[in-house]
Amino acid sequence: MAKTVIEYLKEVDYDKLNQYKPTQFAIEFVNFIKLVNGSQGEENQTPIMHYKMLDSLVDGNTQVATMCFRGSAKSLALDTPIMTPNGYVPMQDILAGDTVIDRDGKPTKVTCVSEVFNKQTYEFKLSDGSSFVASEDHIHIVQKRTQKAGSVNTWEEFNLTTKELLDKGVLYNRKTTDKNPKGRDLKWFIPLVLEAIDFQSKGFPIDAYTVGVILGDGSIDSTTGMPTITGHKDDIFEVLSHIPYEYQTIYQDKRNANTLSTRLLGLGKLIPTHLGSAKHKDKVIPNDLLFGSREERIAVLQGLMDTDGTVSPKGLCTFTSTSKSLAYGVSHIVKSLGGYAYIRRKENDYLGYYTVTVSLQNINPFRLKRKADKWKPNNKHKSGSRVAIESITPTNEIKPSKCIAVDSPTQSYLIDNVVITHNTTVNAEYLILYLAVFGELPNLGNINVAIYVTDSIDNGVKSTRKNIEHRWENSEFLQKYIPSIKFTDIRWEFTNKDAKKFVVKAYGAKSGVRGVKEQGKRPQLAILDDLVSDDDARSPTVLESIKATVHEAVINALHPTRQKIIWLGTPFNANDPLYEAIQSGAWTVNAYPICEKFPCSKEEFKGAWEDRFSYDYVKLRYDSAVAVGRVAGFYQELMLQIMGDDERLILDEDIQWYHSYHLMDKKDNFNFYITTDFATSEKESADYSFISVWAVNHKGFYFWIDGICARQTMDKNIDDLFRLVRQYNPISVGVEVSGQQGGFIAWIQREMFNRNVFFTLASNSKDGTLGLKPNNNKLERFNMVVPDFKLKRFYFPHDKKHTIPMKELMLELQQASVGGFKSKHDDGLDTISQLAMMSIWTPSQEADVRQDLIWGNDYHEDNYVSSYIV
Numbered sequence: 021m022a023k024t025v026i027e028y029l030k031e032v033d034y035d036k037l038n039q040y041k042p043t044q045f046a047i048e049f050v051n052f053i054k055l056v057n058g059s060q061g062e063e064n065q066t067p068i069m070h071y072k073m074l075d076s077l078v079d080g081n082t083q084v085a086t087m088c089f090r091g092s093a094k095s096l097a098l099d100t101p102i103m104t105p106n107g108y109v110p111m112q113d114i115l116a117g118d119t120v121i122d123r124d125g126k127p128t129k130v131t132c133v134s135e136v137f138n139k140q141t142y143e144f145k146l147s148d149g150s151s152f153v154a155s156e157d158h159i160h161i162v163q164k165r166t167q168k169a170g171s172v173n174t175w176e177e178f179n180l181t182t183k184e185l186l187d188k189g190v191l192y193n194r195k196t197t198d199k200n201p202k203g204r205d206l207k208w209f210i211p212l213v214l215e216a217i218d219f220q221s222k223g224f225p226i227d228a229y230t231v232g233v234i235l236g237d238g239s240i241d242s243t244t245g246m247p248t249i250t251g252h253k254d255d256i257f258e259v260l261s262h263i264p265y266e267y268q269t270i271y272q273d274k275r276n277a278n279t280l281s282t283r284l285l286g287l288g289k290l291i292p293t294h295l296g297s298a299k300h301k302d303k304v305i306p307n308d309l310l311f312g313s314r315e316e317r318i319a320v321l322q323g324l325m326d327t328d329g330t331v332s333p334k335g336l337c338t339f340t341s342t343s344k345s346l347a348y349g350v351s352h353i354v355k356s357l358g359g360y361a362y363i364r365r366k367e368n369d370y371l372g373y374y375t376v377t378v379s380l381q382n383i384n385p386f387r388l389k390r391k392a393d394k395w396k397p398n399n400k401h402k403s404g405s406r407v408a409i410e411s412i413t414p415t416n417e418i419k420p421s422k423c424i425a426v427d428s429p430t431q432s433y434l435i436d437n438v439v440i441t442h443n444t445t446v447n448a449e450y451l452i453l454y455l456a457v458f459g460e461l462p463n464l465g466n467i468n469v470a471i472y473v474t475d476s477i478d479n480g481v482k483s484t485r486k487n488i489e490h491r492w493e494n495s496e497f498l499q500k501y502i503p504s505i506k507f508t509d510i511r512w513e514f515t516n517k518d519a520k521k522f523v524v525k526a527y528g529a530k531s532g533v534r535g536v537k538e539q540g541k542r543p544q545l546a547i548l549d550d551l552v553s554d555d556d557a558r559s560p561t562v563l564e565s566i567k568a569t570v571h572e573a574v575i576n577a578l579h580p581t582r583q584k585i586i587w588l589g590t591p592f593n594a595n596d597p598l599y600e601a602i603q604s605g606a607w608t609v610n611a612y613p614i615c616e617k618f619p620c621s622k623e624e625f626k627g628a629w630e631d632r633f634s635y636d637y638v639k640l641r642y643d644s645a646v647a648v649g650r651v652a653g654f655y656q657e658l659m660l661q662i663m664g665d666d667e668r669l670i671l672d673e674d675i676q677w678y679h680s681y682h683l684m685d686k687k688d689n690f691n692f693y694i695t696t697d698f699a700t701s702e703k704e705s706a707d708y709s710f711i712s713v714w715a716v717n718h719k720g721f722y723f724w725i726d727g728i729c730a731r732q733t734m735d736k737n738i739d740d741l742f743r744l745v746r747q748y749n750p751i752s753v754g755v756e757v758s759g760q761q762g763g764f765i766a767w768i769q770r771e772m773f774n775r776n777v778f779f780t781l782a783s784n785s786k787d788g789t790l791g792l793k794p795n796n797n798k799l800e801r802f803n804m805v806v807p808d809f810k811l812k813r814f815y816f817p818h819d820k821k822h823t824i825p826m827k828e829l830m831l832e833l834q835q836a837s838v839g840g841f842k843s844k845h846d847d848g849l850d851t852i853s854q855l856a857m858m859s860i861w862t863p864s865q866e867a868d869v870r871q872d873l874i875w876g877n878d879y880h881e882d883n884y885v886s887s888y889i890v
Contacts, residue, residue, distance in 0.1 A: 033616070040071065045078050085608070086589075161178075212407060224312060338378065471547070472547045473574065529569050546584070550589045551587075552589070592656065611660060613661075641658060709737045
C-alpha cells in the first residue's frame, strides 16, 4: 500500500528497532566488513540500523529503497586554513554553501557549519615541516604501513579521532640502534591528494613559466619594473626559448664568464602590479598562480625548478631558496599536483635557506632538457603520496573551533599544505566487494553482473571506483580472496580465488544505461546510489531524465525473472526521483532519519546511531543551521523531511514575536483564554499533553503567553490546568470531548468543587453541551485559523523561544502543509485550532501596546527557525 514519506517517517521507532534480531546474513556481512578493514575497522560499533539495511538486501523483495541521513565532520581550530578554489580561507570564515576541495582535487559544497565552541586542541607536526591544530574529537583520515609476506609494504586506512591517535600511540617504540638512536619510528601517515587539483585559471596576465624563471634566477628593477633573468651560459638560451617575450641583448657577468643575463621587454607595466619587486628572502608566488589551472601551476613550477632546482643522478629533485614563502609555495604546488614535498630549513653564515624535496609521479617538474632527462617518476606509492605525523602535542589552551560537513563522495576536504581531513565514511562499496568475493546473495542466487548507477561518471562513478581500488590495494583479505581486478572508469571486473568473475557496469544517472550485457548475460542486480546532485535537483529536465533511467532503462536492462534493485540516497526535494519512488507503493521502503524528532530534550532524544551521532552532535548541527539560516538543509539532510514554501501553511514571516513581560505589565487590558489537548499516557511513545494560555487584545490579536507540553498522566494535566487558571483567570477553557477525551469534562467539574476553583468550560454545541466537539478533521480545523496568521494576528513570546512548549509549537507550525501535518506530533496545533471553535471576546479597553512593543516590529531577531523545508 502506498504511503507518503511523512507517514514512513512518523512510523520510525528506534526503541523498537533496537529490539530487532538480525539474520545470519547481516551478521556475516558485518564480519566481512571487519575482515576487509583489518583488525581495526572504520566503525567502533555497528548500529542496528545497518543490520536492518543489510537484511533488506536478501528479504525477497525485488525493489528496495532506503532513505538515510547524511554524515558529519568534527572540529578544527578557527584559524586552520581550508583550501577553496580561490585560495586558503580560515575555518572561521567558511560558511554553508561555500566550495572547498576534497581529496580527489574536486570542488565540493559545504553542507553544514557548526557553531563556534571552545575545546582543548592539539598541534599536529608533520614530516614535511607543516603543522595544524585540531580538537580531540576531530576525525583524521590516516594510514598505517603493514607488511605482507615477501616484505612488501601495503597501507591500511583508518578514520581516527585525535584522542584515538593519542591512545594508540603516535610513534612505534623500537630498539635503539645507530640508525635509530631515539628508538622511535613513524606510525601514522596522512594521505595527500591522489591527482592534480584542477583549479580554474584566474587569468594571471604574465606567462606562468616566465614568472617561475623571474622568481628563481631573476631580479626586478624597483623603478621601472623591468625584469632581468640570469643563467648559466649552457642553459639561458634554452630557458629563453620557453619565454614568450622579447628580450634585450644578452650580456656576460663581469665576475663570472659562465653567467649570462638579459632583460625581458614588454612587462614593465604588469610586473609592479602583479609580481612586485621583492628580493631574495621576500619573494613569493602570486596567489592566482598558486591556485591557478593545472597547466599554470606546472609551468610556474618548471620555471622555478629550471632555475633554482636540481636533480641527482638517481632522480632526486630539490628546490633551494632563501625565501620561506617561495619554498612553501613550491611545496603547495607540488602537493596540489598530487605529489609529495618535504621542506627543511638549513643554516649557513648568511641568511640561511630552505630546501624542498620534490616528488611527482606523472609530471616532470623541469623543461630544461639536461634536468628533465634525469627526472624519474616516483612510483613508490601508486595509491598516493602521504606525510607522516611526527608528533601530537596539547596546545595547553582552549581554542575556539568549529566543524564543517561537505557533500563529497570521498567524504573529505583539504586543509593547509594540501593535507586531507575527514568528513564522513562511505559504505556503498562494501556490497560490491562482498559480491566480488562470494558471488551470490540469499534469495537471489548467483550474481555475475551488476549495474552501479550514481549521479555522474565524473563524480560518483570515478569516486566509487577509487574507493574500491583503494580498499583492495590496502586489504590483505581482499587480495587473497579477489586475486585479480581489472578496472576502467565504467567497467570493474573482479576474479575471486575460485576463478569466478563478477563484473560491475557503472553509469551516470543522466547519461542512461546502455550495453549492460556481459558475455550475453543480463545483470541480476542494480545498485542506485545518490542519483541526484545539487545542480540536478534544480533542473526538472534532468530529474525527468534520471526517472527515465531508473524506471525504464535500469528495470528493462535486468534479468527478467531474477532481479533486484537497491536504491540508496537522501532526497533533495519533493521532485527527487527517490522521493517519488518511495511514495509510489512499488518499493519496499526503509527510512532512517538521524533521530526520531528534533528539536527535543536530551531525555527525549532517540537516535539512529547514538554512539556516533549523539544528542549533542545533532543539537550542534541544528543550532548551527538556525544560526546561518539553513534549517531547511538540516531537515532535508538529517531528518529526511522535505517541503517547499508553496506547500507550507504558515511561513516564517507569518509568525510574529513579542516580549511577554511587556504584556504582563498591562495584564488587565487583555482577556485570557486557555486551550488544551490532553493525552492520557506518560509513555515515551505517547502524544504530548499540551496546554496553551492566550491573551487577546482589543483588536482580537492572539498572544501565546504560557503553557505546558509534556508526556504525563491526566492527574498532572489537571494540576497544571488549575495552576494556570489561578494565574490567568481565563474567560473560558477549551477542552475537546471527542474520543477518549470525552470523560474529561466531568473530571474537571469534580475538581472545581474539590479545589474551590471555578471557571467556564467552552462549548461549540447548539444545545450548550460543555466541551468542544470537532465536526471535521484536524487539518480542516487548523485551516480556520490560517487567515489570522496571514493577517499577522498571532504573536509568540521571544523570551520563551527556547522553552519546551514553544519549541514544539514552532516545529509543528513550520511543518504544517497543505497536505497535512508533517511533524511527529500535532498537539500544539490542536490548541491553536480550538480558538476557532470558541467564542472569543475582546476587551473594550485599548492597551498601550506600542509603548510596550507588543505589536511593534522593533524586534529584528531571527525567527526561531529562519527558513524551513520539511
